[in-house]
Amino acid sequence: MQGLHFWGLPAGLAVALSVGVILSRQVFWEGGRPIRVILVDDAMISMGFARSLAEGxxxxxxxxxxxxQGYTNLGWTLYMAFWHKVGLSPEYTSVPILLTGLGLLIGYVYGLYRLGKLLWGREVGLWAAWIAALFPPVIFHFSKGLEAGLLAMLGVYFLMELLGGRRVWLLALISAVGTFVRLDFVLGVGALLVGDRFWRGDFFQRRDWGLLLFSG
Incomplete structure (x- = not known):
């Protein structure tokens, strides 16, 4: 619980900052109540494709x-389509996407804390969490409805697993999910695998190349 207390503070701050951005920039108010919630332009393009898919x-x-093909994030677009299919009012369909981003932000900050702790100790992990919580681009990408937040979180957990447990099934799962969300995620996975192979001196390890091919 002690670790939860410390990493939870920057995570909570990051969520609070993101909520402030959302309420001030992405919610339209009338008479003191919200009448429409939007995402950033790129995300709204994906929402348009998602709405059409939900409408058949x-x-x-x-x-x-x-x-x-006006989208590059198939998995994220399908996730958006799910919320359109649920039948939410069009003015508020963006709300679950934004809430998802806040949840992913917590996971991202925690992942950085764990990664820093794994590599250099608990203090570095806490510094990583605080830097992420106060870094404007992080707040932007997790509070605008973009898939970049999900990909960033998956990348952190992939690297943490690659350096730690090295469970092939989990690495494959993260790779597959990230690539399904957006195809170029496989490039990041490939770069991490190549770097890991060079670092460990067994560049031609077949198992990792099979993992890369599976995710692609």
Whole structure:
């Protein structure tokens, strides 16, 4: 519980800052009540494709639009489509996406704490958590409805597992989920595997290359 107390403080601060950004920049108010909640432009493009999919029109920007691939985050778009399918009011469909981002932010800060602790000790882990909590780009990407927050969190946990437990099934799962969300995640996984192989001096380890091929 002691570790939870310490890393939880920067995580709570990061969430508070993100909520402040959301309430001040992404919620439209009228008469003291919210009337519409939005995401950043790039995320709203994905939301358009997600809405069309939920309405049965397929992955198009809007029903009747030509079929062009205007998204690069298939897994995240499908997740958005789920919330459209649930039947939330269009003005508030962005809310669960933003709440997901806040949950991912907590996981990201905790992951950095664990990674720093694994490599250099608890104090470094706490510094990593505080730096993340106060770093504006982190707050931006986790509070705007972008898939980048999920990919960042997955990357941290992939690296932590690669340096720690090295459970192949978990590395494969993280790789597969990240690549499904956005294809270029496999490039980050590949870079980490190559660096790890060079560092350990067994660059031609077949198991890790099989992991890379599986995730791709």
């Amino acid at each position: 029109c397929g992955l198009v920007w809007y029903c009747g639009h030509p079929r062009v």
